[in-house]
Amino acid sequence: MSASQRRVEAIIFDLDDTLIDWSNPSVSREQYYEPKIAAIHDSLSSAGHKLPSVGEFFILVDQAIISVWAEAKKNWQITSFGDMLERLLMELDLDLNKIDMDHLLRRLDWGPRPGVLPFPDTVPVLKILSQMGYRLGLLTNSFMPMWVRDAELHAYQLLPYLDARISAADIGYLKPHPNIYLAILDTLQASPERTVFVGDRPLNDIAGANEAGLISVLMAPPHLNRLEENVVPDYTISCLSQLLPILAYLETG
Numbered sequence: 092m093s094a095s096q097r098r099v100e101a102i103i104f105d106l107d108d109t110l111i112d113w114s115n116p117s118v119s120r121e122q123y124y125e126p127k128i129a130a131i132h133d134s135l136s137s138a139g140h141k142l143p144s145v146g147e148f149f150i151l152v153d154q155a156i157i158s159v160w161a162e163a164k165k166n167w168q169i170t171s172f173g174d175m176l177e178r179l180l181m182e183l184d185l186d187l188n189k190i191d192m193d194h195l196l197r198r199l200d201w202g203p204r205p206g207v208l209p210f211p212d213t214v215p216v217l218k219i220l221s222q223m224g225y226r227l228g229l230l231t232n233s234f235m236p237m238w239v240r241d242a243e244l245h246a247y248q249l250l251p252y253l254d255a256r257i258s259a260a261d262i263g264y265l266k267p268h269p270n271i272y273l274a275i276l277d278t279l280q281a282s283p284e285r286t287v288f289v290g291d292r293p294l295n296d297i298a299g300a301n302e303a304g305l306i307s308v309l310m311a312p313p314h315l316n317r318l319e320e321n322v323v324p325d326y327t328i329s330c331l332s333q334l335l336p337i338l339a340y341l342e343t344g
């Protein structure tokens with residue numbers, strides 16, 4: 092069957108706990124962020140900007156992160172890390188005209204969190220799906236721009252398979268808001284009813300996919316227990332390989 096004759100034309104994946112396994116990170120969120128925020132502090136201080144101590148600065152950034160996410164959950168609109176940082180630096184009376192935000196984001200030196208890896212079947216399944224001619228996309232509820240998180244995808248060797256990638260930070264909306272699904276469908280030139288969405292969070296990934304009219308697949312790896320959340324996916328899998336028989340069924344059923 093050629094790609095154009097198939098029922099499904101595109102498959103979109105969530106990133107965290109869908110393509111990569113967060114069951115066993117070997118450093119905490121704080122341990123991961125601390126040197127990154129220290130690098131930003133160092134960059135600003137070396138340029139002559141007056142800042143609180145690195146320890147105090149870390150606490151301020153951490154509080155800002157917590158407050159951005161608390162706010163985002165009210166209406167599914169997200170402030171990006173860059174905009175959040177800009178706001179904080181303004182509150183600290185720094186002259187934003189003298190600060191290159193892209194440079195500061197590069198100083199984060201973003202990459203995989205130690206201990207977090209793709210699931211064993213992630214690359215093989217993406218390769219098969221790509222060879223079958225499906226257009227593949229990635230939609231992540233991250234407040235980092237996609238170009239920052241691409242460092243992880245590059246390290247995990249996932250980049251070559253993903254035809255479109257959108258981070259919530261780039262759009263300003265989080266899953267389950269329909270706008271972020273429309274954005275990636277538009278990029279992939281795919282219609283919702285011919286697109287499968289795979290994600291691990293019922294209230295974000297699945298609720299949004301259902302509302303936007305996509306075929307929803309709940310990824311429920313053994314280390315998560317999200318089946319009790321009251322959102323019904325079209326299909327449920329516990330590893331990505333289980334997607335292959337579902338696609339075969341969708342094409343013939």
Ligand SMILES: [Mg+2]
Nearest residue numbers: 105107108291
């Ligand atoms: Mg996830």
